[in-house]
Every structure is written in C-alpha cells, then in structure tokens.
Amino acid sequence: MTSIDSWSPWVAIIVTGGPILLACVSIVFNLYLSRRHLDAMMEAMKNSRYMYIWGTAWRRQSWFGGFVLINKIAAMVVWPKAYIRYGEVAYMDIENFPLHLKRLLTVYVVILLVSLSWMAIAVMLLNCR
Numbered sequence: 001m002t003s004i005d006s007w008s009p010w011v012a013i014i015v016t017g018g019p020i021l022l023a024c025v026s027i028v029f030n031l032y033l034s035r036r037h038l039d040a041m042m043e044a045m046k047n048s049r050y051m052y053i054w055g056t057a058w059r060r061q062s063w064f065g066g067f068v069l070i071n072k073i074a075a076m077v078v079w080p081k082a083y084i085r086y087g088e089v090a091y092m093d094i095e096n097f098p099l100h101l102k103r104l105l106t107v108y109v110v111i112l113l114v115s116l117s118w119m120a121i122a123v124m125l126l127n128c129r
Contacts, residue, residue, distance in 0.1 A: 004016075018122070038069060041101055045076070049090075073105065078109050
C-alpha cells in the first residue's frame with residue numbers, strides 16, 4: 001500500500017473521518033436513549049440484581065450515569081447469556097424486555113461495533129508501508 005499522501009483527498013477524508021463521525025453519532029444516540037427511554041428500560045429490568053444495586057446510583061449521576069446505564073443495559077440485552085450466568089440479570093427480564101427497546105439497543109451496539117472495526121481498518125491502512 002502507498003502513503004496516504006497519494007490517496008484521493010475524499011478517500012482519505014472518508015477513511016480517516018468516518019469512524020470519528022460514527023463515534024459522534026453513537027454519542028448522540030446514547031444521549032437520546034438515556035433521555036428518552038432509560039426509565040422504561042430500567043423498569044423492564046426491575047428484577048435484575050445490577051439495576052437493584054447500581055441503577056438508582058448511576059441514574060442520579062446526570063448524563064454520565066445515563067451513558068453508563070445505557071451501555072450496561074445494551075450489553076445485558078444483546079449478550080444475555082453471560083450476564084444471566086453471572087447473576088446480574090434475571091432471565092424473565094430479558095424475555096419480557098420490550099422489543100422496540102431491544103431493537104434500539106441493537107442498533108446502538110451495531111453502530112459502536114462498526115465504528116470500532118472501521119477505526120481498526122483505518123489504523124491498519126495508515127500504518128501499512
């Protein structure tokens with residue numbers, strides 16, 4: 001591969017700026033989820049041990065606590081087996097979790113994973129010489 005200086009300017013902007021743009025989109029989407037849907041998500045996870053112990057404490061921590069809760073709930077909903085095994089979430093909470101909220105959390109996780117993998121590819125392309 002050649003240096004980034006030999007790339008078309010638009011290709012260089014897209015390859016290096018795309019992950020940054022997606023990261024900004026994920027932050028805004030997380031803020032939307034924490035302001036609009038966090039109470040419904042916490043209500044749906046009311047039997048989980050994590051929400052019982054940490055939910056109210058994180059909820060009082062302004063926007064940062066909302067970000068932490070959205071990330072934790074997204075992990076519990078998208079990959080429930082590990083969290084059920086750890087005892088942090090009840091199986092019935094996952095089964096009864098509202099489908100529209102699960103879809104929103106899945107979209108959020110996909111945005112994060114695409115941004116992370118795009119960033120890794122951009123770093124590999126920039127370091128290739």
